[in-house]
Amino acid sequence: MKIDNALEEQFEEIGDNHVSSSADTPLREDAFDLSDSEKIERIEQDVYNIMETLGLDLTDDSLRGTPRRVAKMFVKEIFAGLHPERKPKASTFQNKYKYGEMLVEKNITVYSTCEHHLLPIVGRAHVAYISKGNVIGLSKMNRIVDYYAKRPQVQERMTMQIVQELQKALGTKDVACVIDAKHLCVNSRGIRDIESSTVTAEFGGKFKDPSVRREFLDYIKLETEF
Numbered sequence: 256m257k258i259d260n261a262l263e264e265q266f267e268e269i270g271d272n273h274v275s276s277s278a279d280t281p282l283r284e285d286a287f288d289l290s291d292s293e294k295i296e297r298i299e300q301d302v303y304n305i306m307e308t309l310g311l312d313l314t315d316d317s318l319r320g321t322p323r324r325v326a327k328m329f330v331k332e333i334f335a336g337l338h339p340e341r342k343p344k345a346s347t348f349q350n351k352y353k354y355g356e357m358l359v360e361k362n363i364t365v366y367s368t369c370e371h372h373l374l375p376i377v378g379r380a381h382v383a384y385i386s387k388g389n390v391i392g393l394s395k396m397n398r399i400v401d402y403y404a405k406r407p408q409v410q411e412r413m414t415m416q417i418v419q420e421l422q423k424a425l426g427t428k429d430v431a432c433v434i435d436a437k438h439l440c441v442n443s444r445g446i447r448d449i450e451s452s453t454v455t456a457e458f459g460g461k462f463k464d465p466s467v468r469r470e471f472l473d474y475i476k477l478e479t480e481f
């Protein structure tokens with residue numbers, strides 16, 4: 256199901272040997288049939304069942320509220336970006352002052368959730384664009400990052416979704432995003448490598464030019480502390 260109106264023409268340019276199609280989050284057709292409160296009711300019961308299966312005593316006063324707390328957190332907080340009604344309004348303005356250089360919004364906090372393990376992804380996003388007549392409110396870039404982060408994600412898709420949304424809002428392909436993030440599924444379990452982090456990038460339009468890309472990367476100097 257398409258919820259993001261991805262820039263289809265961007266993918267038409269991709270050669271035959273690339274598998275890439277759209278960066279939409281895979282959702283079922285009936286994804287929005289239930290209201291938020293109906294979803295919370297159902298997830299509460301599901302979490303209750305998981306905890307009970309694990310042998311936890313759900314009459315304990317510390318555990319009693321957990322199923323409902325987790326359900327509310329899923330629907331209203333960490334997966335809130337699954338609902339297109341929550342997509343931030345990306346206010347744009349005319350570039351009357353004819354600012355012609357790139358604009359970089361760096362070190363945007365990313366709190367997301369790995370869709371393979373439902374564990375946190377924590378990091379920083381850096382976004383940039385070159386105006387083709389419009390400029391966007393600075394905070395809207397942070398909001399767009401946060402909206403796409405609030406989904407079960409793989410980092411590659413999140414990076415592409417952010418770029419596509421900004422391209423749409425700004426009416427230009429000259430948009431780039433780099434994300435540097437730690438995946439707790441790598442850091443805290445499994446291979447348990449606390450040091451490694453993952454860098455993903457999407458360079459649209461003029462950012463495919465090595466010198467433009469270099470300028471962006473020089474501004475953000477990837478020395479991210481989480």
Ligand SMILES: Nc1nc2c(ncn2[C@@H]2O[C@H](COP(=O)(O)OP(=O)(O)OP(=O)(O)O)[C@@H](O)[C@H]2O)c(=O)[nH]1
Nearest residue numbers: 369370371372408409410411438440441444445446
């Ligand atoms: N490409 C990509 N992989 C991710 C991302 N987040 C988590 N993964 C990986 O998804 C993979 C899932 O692999 P599986 O072998 O099915 O899961 P697993 O047995 O728990 O794997 P281990 O983590 O190696 O223990 C793991 O290698 C994760 O590191 C992401 O954003 N992008």
Ligand SMILES: [Zn+2]
Nearest residue numbers: 369371372440
């Ligand atoms: Zn994972």
